[in-house]
Amino acid sequence: MGKMNKKVLISFLKYVLLGLSIITFGIGIYFTIIIFLPFRAGLARGIAFFLPQISGFLAVLYLSATLIFLKVMPKKKYRVIKYATVLVIGFFLSFMNFLPILTTPVSIQTAEKEFSNAYGNTWRENIPNSINSQFLPTQFNMYNYFLGTPHPDCNFETDIKYYEDEEVELYFDVYYPKYRTGNLPGQNSIIINIHGGSWQFGDKGIGNVPLLNKYLASQGYIVFDIQYGLLDAGGSSFIPTPEHTKHPNMTLAKMVFQIGYFTKEVADNYASQYGGNTDSVYIMGRSAGAHLTGVIGLGYNDPYFAGNFSEELTLKGLIPIYPPNFANPYFTYEPLNRLIPGDPVSNPLAYRKFTPSTLVDENDPPAIIYQGLNDQLVPYLNSEAIQNSLENAGIECIVMTFPFASHASDLLIGNSFSQVWIYYLERFLYLTQ
Template identity: 35%
Template sequence: MSEYLPLWDIFGIVLTITLFENLLLIYLNLVNVNKKSKFGYRLYIFCYICLVFIILGMLGMMQGNLLSSITISNSFLGGYALNHLSYFGILSFGIILVVIDFLTRKNPEFWGRETRRNGSKYIKILRLKEIGKKIIIITTWIGLCIGAFCAFITLFGVFEFVTTQIAVFSSQYGIFLSFIFLANTIILIKIKRGKWNRKKFRRVALTGILISISLLSPFIVSNFNAINAEVNFSEAFGQNWQQKIPVVTNEYFLQTSFSTAGYYLGTPPKDCNVIENVLFYDNESIKLYFDVYMPLKRGEGLPGQNSTLIRIHGGAWVSGDKGGSNMAQMNKYFAAQGYIVFDIQYGLYDSPIAVLDINTPDYNKGDFNIDDMIRHIGEFTKYLSEKARIFGANLNSVFISGSSSGGHLASAAGLALASGNYSNLFSQNITIKGIIPFYPSNGQMVYFGIDGKEEFTNPEKLIESKSPPCLIFQGTHDVLNYFGISRNFRATYLAKGNVNCAIIWMLLGGHTSDFYFSGYYNQIFLYYMERFMYLHQ
């Protein structure tokens, strides 16, 4: 069951405020410490060490949570260890600094003003310091420029491929980046403080503060995202949907749509049984495999009741893979709730672009178009129909989900299968109960030279009045949103007299803004996704 305490939310807010106060304390120490004395100089250096560790610690927490989300086996504790060591390291440095300040608050050795030390030895040290300063100044200027670019993309969105990749990190890792670039700014302005006039000093300091605030903006609007999600979800699936979920069942779900503490410390991976690399297709000179995630104790008493979730990875139809590349933590999360989760491969179009993704296998590439990819997904449904009992999968309750190109394929396959008009492609023993596309890239395959039937390239052509319910994840700053894909998809549902389609809009969210499993975007969507699946299974 989900463990939740209101104090956990309070802790997250207090932690955020404390981190900003730590940066302020460090800056005040750097300004007021007597670095000409032996002990004051040591404190001066320690403050810089604190700033560097805050930067490294934030990166460590980011990387630790990422490792936890892409690792299939829970026996690997590297991500968990990295995250918590980084957190407690930052906490320890902060405590040490506060204690030093308190104990030395009246000591002139630390805070007084003494004459500068002389001697040839000190002159040599000064020369080394000047070289080090130049390196640090160049590094921090570069950091400030990168921060400004990330802040601009966070606020105003992306324009093409390069900025799209940057936006993957800048929006959902905004809190971490805010602290990183603010610490970077403090280092820069302190080193240059005596050489700049007051106007330039204030200009650079203000720039750093604005960068920090801009990167925090997705976090600031997270409450608005949660409120908007509740409105859209209720509009599509009924104002009384909460009453349809028993209290006992609700205890297995997230108890709040966003936890600030969870953002920092991550979401612990759930326990489940995993079988990797099961072959389901060997033809056309390719091999296709799937991983299956199953609940412990065969899912007895769990909300999922062994309903099936098929997940399709993204990658622009030319790259990507199951497993770590397809957010393994999501698979484990739903398996622990009682779902049988299948993470599957399909044939990829063999394009030179795929070399950019080192995780893409070579054994499933070929001259495949969208029709072929849909057919491969259909082959999996036929395999599943024959082997369902082995895995304990309930084929009368099947959900299909994917992200980006995977979201497109999930939409097309789910709607085609549900229509009953493609019995030659799909098993007819499967009942689709819901479609969950993340930022679907419907129709965009033409930019990669890939074709297919109109109804498969643009799956809104398959929508009918009785099409399965649909829940869509869509960032407002996703480059695909400029094409109105998700909005048009829902509009087609409504035009067919089918109101069972909701878009969970993520303000300032870019493409793949669910990449950080514990981020504000993914937490909010996960909150509604698990309830959507329970209501429609």
């Protein structure tokens, strides 16, 4: 009787494993279609942001499901045909999901070419061994992919109010080195980090890659992760958004004013409080934050924005991450058309001034741009336009491109895209201080 029960239990478990394997294959086919085909809407669009970042884990999952299925498959008629079919499906899904990792050398080759064009073929010689030894030693490491990028500890403080008016209340977080020393690569340079979210959603902190903020702080940078006013258009999003940052009358001009106000507070108070170097300042942002990075960084000395920004800060570089560039068409449709008064015909000056590539002049700082080549929200042509404008003005601009990377593909800093990005980002920062 006991043997019978054991046999029934084993048979039951086999069918459970078969069922789970079949479900895994079904989900895998759906996920793989989302990764590689641009036709996305609703939930699929949100999922597409994250799938390429974890595709290596998924490949291992599909391979495991294939081996389990083959092991427990019942010995019935047409077993060989079924065996071959499962083998083809499983290995196909695994291979397709390994592709984002397999194309890492392409991203590295592109980055090397971009750095050589900007800083010469011997650019690595400009980084002392004492500094280089503190950077990531390789562009990609499989151990870091599955277990995360290690970094030393840092100090941080959260929810510090810097601005309030009748519409919004804004706070920032700050990350800074654990120990005061001049031996770290960052040398107390300041980074102002602006979150994304379609100018309507998002927040500092968890929505703005805090692990990267901590990593940069451990390297000697003072990172200010800030909120700014957002348009409350009545919509909803899966992105956490504080109510005190939203208002229906918010405009791009107000956002620029608020971030500009923060630059003045940095110069007057926060730089000395946290040991930041006002002669070496960087602005970094993602998506909508990258657009504002471009507007502020390239418009810092533009008369159109006169009075908005502190004159005591020296910008050394811009870090737009998948940056929207063209005010037309981004701000010509509801609800984003509320962010700029009028339209491109009635108010052409504003639309031009909120297009970063049109703000470039010879006094602007260099830039390094992160761009996914599978980004359906902010296609490559946006980064290309900014790079062309900067290079035409004689300013270095590095565009790092990543095959299969979609929008927001840098959020998990251990993934294949982010490892390459951080490797070159920290070297760009050092070279431009």
